[in-house]
Amino acid sequence: MTDHDISHRSDNGQSETISAAAAHLPILELRGLEKQYLGTHALKPADLAFKAGEIHAIVGENGAGKSTLIKLLTGVIPRTAGEILLRGEPVALTTPLEAIQHGINAVHQEVVLCPHLTVAANIFLGEEHRRFGLLQHRHMVREAQKILDDLGFVLPAHVLLSDLTIGQQQLIATARAATRGARFLIFDEPTAYLTREEAAQLFALIRRLQKSGVTIVYISHRMEEVFELADRVSILRDGRLVGTRNIDDTNENELISLMINRSIEQIYHKVPFTFGKTILETQALSGSGFENISISVREGEIVGLYGLIGAGRSEFVTTIFGRHPKSSGKIFWDGKEVNIERERDAIKLGIALAPESRRDQGLCLSLPVSLNLNLPIYKQLSRNLLISHREESRHADSQISDLRIKTASRSASAASLSGGNQQKIVIGKWLNHGAKLFIFDEPTVGVDVGTKAEIYRLFSTLLQNGAGIILISSYLPEVYELADTLHVFRRGQMVASHPHKTVTHEDILTQALGSASADTDTHN
Incomplete structure (x- = not known):
């Protein structure tokens, strides 16, 4: 094999080599592909070619046709018109099984595995190892653990799938698809529930798959991921394919403009308001996963909480909402100390939680x-x-x-x-x-930029009506652009506080990650 060749798995599982020239030919091509429901044109006639061994991103708003395209390619729904060519030959793709047999597989945003089975059983589901008719579970656990270790996923194969986090379950679904000989693999919002570390593991696997000749279709609302991974990107809007770009020849502004017909400056909609009285105040509040947190929220104010997954932000707000008990500290509502023991107490006060x-x-x-x-x-x-x-x-x-x-x-x-x-x-x-106080915990996970803009405008409406907002987000640009006061969490503690846009992204990340320089955090 030369340095210009690419190795991948054939239908029978044997390793075979394709030339670099062949890698630039379409592995899968859509010609006039179309899907109509009664009264709905979900996908208008689309012509699109996917090159062998490329990472091809698909972007678009919710309802733009992305889910329809996935279902057509994986045989979940029949097409209304058009044809699909696999290596130049027409294929029917009338069932998911047929798609899998052709090497087409998908990893969905919502995990569709069996939570009551072990990780190993899910990886080998439908391809279980048997001897004399008996299930060889221990053997499957050993083999599954080898697969996970080889993929770089630090996960146990012997536990029940339900014992893992949603993000970890997503990695198991990825491992299952990657080991089934897929040559055309679709990822649908794969990082929605992943931690930073899990996302890094996934990206490393995607690049490994690409090097082995697998074509990756990557669907995401996160533009930074598209520019980090993709070779090309196609844009859908209102069920129509509006363009395909080489990633080096485009930018975020152009993609957003093509997706929603407005610029990125219009996304983060923020209207300045004069703050009113203090709605909520916590003094040295502590509980499971956090300690000694003191914040206040005023009428017309967005208070942002930023930190890595597990930093204690969600635990803090669910304690305010009465879902978990506090261990110490005080909560004040409209200037009066209150004891919130149940969610009903919080709702009665006027606190709302979007989890x-x-x-x-x-x-x-x-x-x-x-x-x-x-x-x-x-x-x-x-x-x-x-x-x-x-x-x-x-x-x-x-x-x-x-x-x-x-x-x-x-x-x-x-x-x-x-x-x-x-x-x-x-x-x-x-x-x-x-409600008077709205707590939004990761409100824009898995939603497109157009819907994000609508949600941000809704924030302004709430603030205008005298409400206050606590905004938790792992997406730094979101809290950076929207929060009037930004608190940084790390390991269950609040390590820094900043007025609107008074520090850089790098400063905030340094404080959240806990580098040497962050050990001298000060509250501005």
């Missing part, structure tokens, strides 16, 4: 949009134990309209909506409640 995991903690996915939007106020909508369906519909329709929630109807299940629209439901239910 980090909207699917697990913020929504009833199988229930209708209207029910989710009205959950905190059903007592107000009821008389003599009977719910006023008229009022229920009125409140739900008002939020659907005001927040521009894209749903077939108020009776559609929350699970049927995109991630961005699900986040709007989580926010909308607290708007119905009329």
Whole structure:
């Protein structure tokens, strides 16, 4: 094999070599690919070619057609028109099994494995090792552990999948796909729930796969990841492919403009407000995962909390919300000391929490949009134990309209909506409640830049109406641009505080990471 050749796995699992010239030919090509539902043109006729061994990013707003494209390529849904060519030959791709047999696989944002089985059992699901008809579980655990170690994933193979974090489960799904001989691998928002360390492990694996000749399709709302990984990027808008660019020939401004027809300066929508009275104050508050935290939130103010995963930010706000008990310290509401022992106490005061995991903690996915939007106020909508369906519909329709929630109807299940629209439901239910302090924990994870802009504008509306906001985000540009006061957390402690844009990104990262220079942190 020469230095200009690329090795990859063939259909029978044997290593084979492809020339550098062949690597630049399309491994998969779309010609006029189209998908229509009743009344909806989810994907307009698209022509697109993917080169062998490239990392090809796909970007676009929620509803732009990205999910439809994934489902067409993985055989989940049938196409309405057009054709798909694999190495120049037409393929049907009518079932997921057929796609897998052709070497096409996907790692989805929401893990679709079996939480009640071990990590090893999930990796070998459908390809279990048996001897004399008996499952060789210990052998599979050893083999799975070798696979994980070889991939650079520091994870145990013998534990139940449910014992792992969502991010770790995502890495297991990646390991499963990578070891199945995939030559065309789709990643759909793979870092949404990953820590910085886990994301680094994933990126290292993606580059290894690319070097072995695997074509990677990388779908992400995080522009920095697109520019870090991709060779080319294609942009979808309103179900239409609007362009493909070499990554070296474009920039973030151009991509956002193509995605949503407005510039990046319009994304971080921030209107300055005159701060009012103090809504919430904590004095030396301590609890599980954090200690000695003192902050205040005023009317019209966004207080940002930044730090690495596990820094104690989420534990701090869930204690304020009554989900976990405090161990010491004080909480003041409107100047009076309060004892928040349960979530009900916090809600009664006027505190709302939009949690980090909207699917697990913020929504009833199988229930209708209207029910989710009205959950905190059903007592107000009821008389003599009977719910006023008229009022229920009125409140739900008002939020659907005001927040521009894209749903077939108020009776559609929350699970049927995109991630961005699900986040709007989580926010909308607290708007119905009329809360005074809004706590947003990672509010824009997995949503596109257009929906981000809408959420930021919603923040301004809340502030204008006299509310205060605590904003937790692991995405530094978000808290840096939006927070009036930014607190930096590290290892359960608040190590620095900064007024709006008074320090650099590098300063904040240094404090969050805890380098030698950060040991002399001061509160500005």
